Amino acid sequence: MPAYSNAVPPSTIYPGDAVQVLTAADPTTVGFRSQRVAIGRRMSESLTPFVVDLDFNQAPGAYELDVTVSNSSDVPADYILAPNGAMTTTDASGAGNPKAEFVANAQIACWVSLFWKTAPANGGTTVTATIRR
Numbered sequence: 001m002p003a004y005s006n007a008v009p010p011s012t013i014y015p016g017d018a019v020q021v022l023t024a025a026d027p028t029t030v031g032f033r034s035q036r037v038a039i040g041r042r043m044s045e046s047l048t049p050f051v052v053d054l055d056f057n058q059a060p061g062a063y064e065l066d067v068t069v070s071n072s073s074d075v076p077a078d079y080i081l082a083p084n085g086a087m088t089t090t091d092a093s094g095a096g097n098p099k100a101e102f103v104a105n106a107q108i109a110c111w112v113s114l115f116w117k118t119a120p121a122n123g124g125t126t127v128t129a130t131i132r133r
Helices: none
Strands: 011-013 018-022 037-039 050-056 064-070 080-087 099-104 111-118 127-132
Touching: 011 018, 018 111, 050 111, 064 099, 080 099
Parallel strands: 011 037
Antiparallel strands: 018 127, 037 111, 050 099, 050 127, 064 080, 064 111
């Protein structure tokens, strides 16, 4: 069984679907990996674009949450960093909590997972993460 927070088979998402992969109850510690998501592909699709949305409870300070993908299997060793997938900045310009978004338009992925490379510098930071197509 892969070392993920979900012990059951992963959710599969198709265009128009979304799944929450991190909740405020999940740790923001180095090495923690989110639930993984299987990216469903329709016959007419050559790419599997997806979006990662982060919603922090406060300004996180310095952090790095990596968007990792696998094209071969759902084994942690097969996951690699998605192109430009190191999420390190937030947008606090709007109302509400700081947010971040990663858009993978030209991605071909079968599996997606988030990985805490650097924990948020501000203690007490929590994050909710959603992967959508």
